[in-house]
Amino acid sequence: MPDTRVEIIRRLARKGAGPALERALGKSRPQDVATAIAHLAPAEQRRVLAGIADLDDAATVLSTVDDVDRVRLVAHLDFERLVSILEHMEVDDEADLIAELPVELRERVLEAISDDDQEHVEDIMGWPPDSAGGIMQPLAFRCSESDTCRDAISALHEQAEDLEMVFYLYVENDQEQLVGVASLRQLLTHAPSTALKDMMISDVLTVGPMTDQEEVARIVSRYDLLALPVVDEHRRLMGIVTIDDVLDVIQEEAVEDMLLMAGVGDELDPADTSVISAARQRITWLLITLVGGIGMAELIGVFEGALEKQAVLAGFIPVILGMGGNVGTQAATIAVRNIATGHLGTDGTRGTAKVLFRETRVGLLLGLFFAFSLGTYTLLRWMDQPMLGAAIAISITVTVVAAAAIGTMVPITLNRLGADPAVATGPFVTTGIDAVAIVIYFGTCVAMLGL
Amino acid sequence: MPDTRVEIIRRLARKGAGPALERALGKSRPQDVATAIAHLAPAEQRRVLAGIADLDDAATVLSTVDDVDRVRLVAHLDFERLVSILEHMEVDDEADLIAELPVELRERVLEAISDDDQEHVEDIMGWPPDSAGGIMQPLAFRCSESDTCRDAISALHEQAEDLEMVFYLYVENDQEQLVGVASLRQLLTHAPSTALKDMMISDVLTVGPMTDQEEVARIVSRYDLLALPVVDEHRRLMGIVTIDDVLDVIQEEAVEDMLLMAGVGDELDPADTSVISAARQRITWLLITLVGGIGMAELIGVFEGALEKQAVLAGFIPVILGMGGNVGTQAATIAVRNIATGHLGTDGTRGTAKVLFRETRVGLLLGLFFAFSLGTYTLLRWMDQPMLGAAIAISITVTVVAAAAIGTMVPITLNRLGADPAVATGPFVTTGIDAVAIVIYFGTCVAMLGL
Structure with missing residues (x-):
């Protein structure tokens, strides 16, 4: 039902302004109008906002649309209409919107709204936007x-x-x-x-x-x-x-965590950001991966002699890195989650040692299982080189245990340092684990196979 | 303040039952008691639940504790006390708890609670637990x-x-x-x-x-x-x-998505699950990674001849796989997020084509940038082999574009098929992208370097 309503507004707005659009807007819930706006071109968005007769509805629409759309809409809004819409907003939304305005316009708006509103808005704007003061509603019964x-x-x-x-x-x-x-x-x-x-x-x-x-x-x-x-x-x-x-x-926080975990910044709506700015938002973590990858190429280069004698060793690079990376990410996710729920961190170092010991044991169990599977595969596939199977089995075990320990410790450490532990599931940790895994893998092979 | 309260309960519960514990429990909010329970051994947990005099409080505590703790506590609860606590719960929580009971006990409990309660509980239990019917409160004003x-x-x-x-x-x-x-x-x-x-x-x-x-x-x-x-x-x-x-x-859904994305099942509290069951919950995705890794070893084996001639090619495996995996995961995260907010999917195929086109362009932009960086590094590092730099540059571009396209399409396809798109950020997609990346990389190198 709301979706057909959204469809109608979109169709009318694309055709142009007019009484039909205004009638449709008058009959719609403002939240549906805001959803319709997300799908429209900037000129159509302005037409929709202009067509809303009820100021309460216009205020709800403007508070509900995405940040990017709001900034664009406000920039084209007539000053008098902006002030009237602001006075019909809930004070916390009003403060958020005013805080987003360019400095000069902000001053003018603060002068123009009622004294009561101004006082309340300034009450909120004095606090950080992610604090209780920044999200509170100053009016209470x-x-x-x-x-x-x-x-x-x-x-x-x-x-x-x-x-x-x-x-x-x-x-x-x-x-x-x-x-x-x-x-x-x-x-x-x-x-x-x-x-x-x-x-x-x-x-x-x-x-x-x-x-x-x-x-x-x-x-x-x-x-x-x-x-x-x-x-x-x-x-x-x-x-x-x-x-x-x-x-x-x-x-907001759940989305932030998720986007942070994938290193995609705060890019939310594909319609809102240009291809170039989307690429820019994603590039930071990819650059870390790239630099890490070049480091890895150099690291593997150290073992080029071994690789020339045993080209087959190259084939196991993906499985060693993949297992290390996944085990590390899993351990980091669990740690991030437990920090978020308060299950981790209240106990201080005693709790940390306990969790680390537990994760290491989980890693050891997984490592031994995979050592058995991968070792068996290698033995059957390269029957003439039994030491290769043994070397692979040992490296995968050590890698998985190390990955579990690193994946657990990084979010805990970040949290201690006051940083967001969710960063830990990103390429920093994976790149670190990759380097450790390569050294463990080639080191073991060189030592055991006498390369 | 609530944290000191939690601390007091924990200390008293560890010392044993007694009037001091009961007094502390009587003065505490039931939600704080539930938090304290999360940190206690099973015998201490039972002692705490037994010490709560107020049945409303006991009901809130039992509804608030983790599923695992609740099942364990209920298993040791005297039948009469269980029924009295249930009758003081909100009906939706009561239904959830009764649904968790073993069949025989469930029947006995349903007989024992009041007829009104029984009717309401059965109203809820008739619907799937994640539907509106399953989470509704049948009592309304x-x-x-x-x-x-x-x-x-x-x-x-x-x-x-x-x-x-x-x-x-x-x-x-x-x-x-x-x-x-x-x-x-x-x-x-x-x-x-x-x-x-x-x-x-x-x-x-x-x-x-x-x-x-x-x-x-x-x-x-x-x-x-x-x-x-x-x-x-x-x-x-x-x-x-x-x-x-x-x-x-x-x-619940945000946590589910996050854990699903890392392939760690519904493992929430490190104190609640044994090392073996934690390993079991994580093993599925690791097994996929392992099988994928063995496939990758076989795939690289195909190019063993090329590797024997040019051992340096092995060094670029991590960076090619890492970039492909990260770009794919980023694209998949954006797609999952846009499906969740409803920004993707309402438009049908037209919207999908648009998003895919956009993500491919983002991929191309990133790919060209990384081709330039990695190509320059390779040229400077292996100046005697200019074709190596060119081959690396071409493979990274194609890999990144392919990864962006695959990462975007998999969640959209999963969503169409009615599966949870969040699965897409897991090892299935990464393993698939890995295989594509290896073929692109070695194929390009073999063709361009004449190996």
Whole structure:
């Protein structure tokens, strides 16, 4: 159903502006309009945004489209319309958009929006974009400790315009400190004369504005919260992070991890980036691979004498490198995952030693199994050279154990150093393991086969 | 703060049961108790679960711990206590747990729980675990079209016990069809005499019970919903999927994709799986790599004559394979990601051809750049053999273009065939690209160098 709607908008937008497009836009959910925009050419995108009559809808569309499309759309937007759309956005989205603007336009926009909005936007923009302060919604439903349910309900009436996504009501004492929380449901099921103090939950989980958004997501998801209050050092309520924003954070972080693991930067939509910029985003890791590969050519060159006597040794290079690389990547993935879930890292060095010992044993088990398989193949294939089979078996075992250990240690070390452990599954580690594997392999063969 | 709490529980549980442990458990959030359990030995885990006096807390703990721990804990739980804990769980978690039980125990438990619970649990268990029906909460806050706000509020009072996470009230007509939805906030801000019909939103997004949980997550996140109703073919409300469950789905799927991409099965917690079972989970993909590697040894064997004449050719095997593998994995990651976001696949073959053309051009650009770098290195290093540099440059270009095309096509094809495209970043594709790369490389060298 939404997909036909997207189809209709795309068709109309391609034909040109007009009342039919405006009617279709008026009948569509803004999220579907945003999806349609992703498939359109820049001129058509502008036509669609211009055709949205409802400012709330236009605000949702502009908050929902991809960053690249948004920047392009905003650049062509008339100043007055931009300001009206911004004033209909949720404050956190408004702050994100204003932060993306060129400095001069940003100043003009901040001057033009309402004083309230300006204050809230500046509250958010003062914090890093991936911190609790940077993703919070400064508007929250606040009541005083001395209020009753009746007071709270009438306050809700008055603030109805400004508040979005209200689930909880935050109770403050006369020093404006957060002392409790109550749900709308409690308001409905308690007598109007009940004091908030008597029904609120006073053991409230909170975070500070500098808490990382991943930590915020972890707390919201772990304790099944709908919103998490952000408080300052005096426990005064600064804003709330709502679960729908947490959903975005989790998706964003998962995608980031995945793209990071493959070394493709933040290239998301093939329609959005040019071929040249796509190539540029991918080139870093490929350059590491290339430099690593040249190093490998030099390293293998050291053993050229052995290769001239035994050309068959070249044939095992792929299997040795492939097994090492895969075992290393698997160990690194497990480590990255366990760091992310908090299973690794809380225990300090004792936990690390335990995990490393375990991964090494897994590697040894796998190594022995593959030594047996690959050794048997080699023995049967080159029956006249039994030492070749033995040398291959020994090198694969040592390589796999080393790869498991390296793959485990690199993400743990990166995490300790404050870097993102997800980088560890990339070409740095694979290239390192490759070099170790080549030295193990040729070293063993030269020693055992007397080359 | 929660981390010290986890620490206290762990210390007390290791010392043994006792009133100190029970007091600490009574003062802790059940989610923290679940985290503490992850770090304990099986006997200590049982001691902790036994020490939780509050049945609601025990239910949350048991729903929150890892699958492996849960199965082990339940196996040692006294039948009466198991039934009481189940009756305090949210119905969807209750159904998940009962589905995990051995058949005989499952039958006994279904007999022992209340008739209402049994009915709801069976409602959920009838659907696949990753469908909307399998993750829905059958209890929803329902009212009739003819009710007023006052009626709804008093209904909420009566149902207060059973309902968890109430955000919306679902309005049904006299054929029990879902006709609208209203928020608790609307109940609070409208006059008690307002008819629900007059304030509800009647354009309600719904899904069927067989809708995949990933699709449910996409809808909830796209439209910023707190809950999504599941309806049968007559549009009768069967249950709702709430945003906190969607959060779990998104995390689960992201982790699944990541582990799938590295071929490590569903091995999550190093403390939970034995070394042997960890090795077993990882072995499938390594076996593919091994078999692929043996194939590669045979393939290179074909060119043994060339290698005997030019041992230096062996040195370039890693860089050719490494570049091909990385470019292929990057292209596959982009394709998997674009399938997941819906950017790829909606357009049918036209979109595919466009993406393939684009990726091939990115590959060509990268290939030419690397041909230049690697070719220059080779020319400078082996100045007496200019044709070697040319052969290397041509092979790397062709390999990289082929890798980009293969990496793009495999996930798209897998998706068409109904398989999970994330598998494409694994050793299947890398091994395939390896074989193609070796043939391109040695073929070009043999032809150009006259070996």
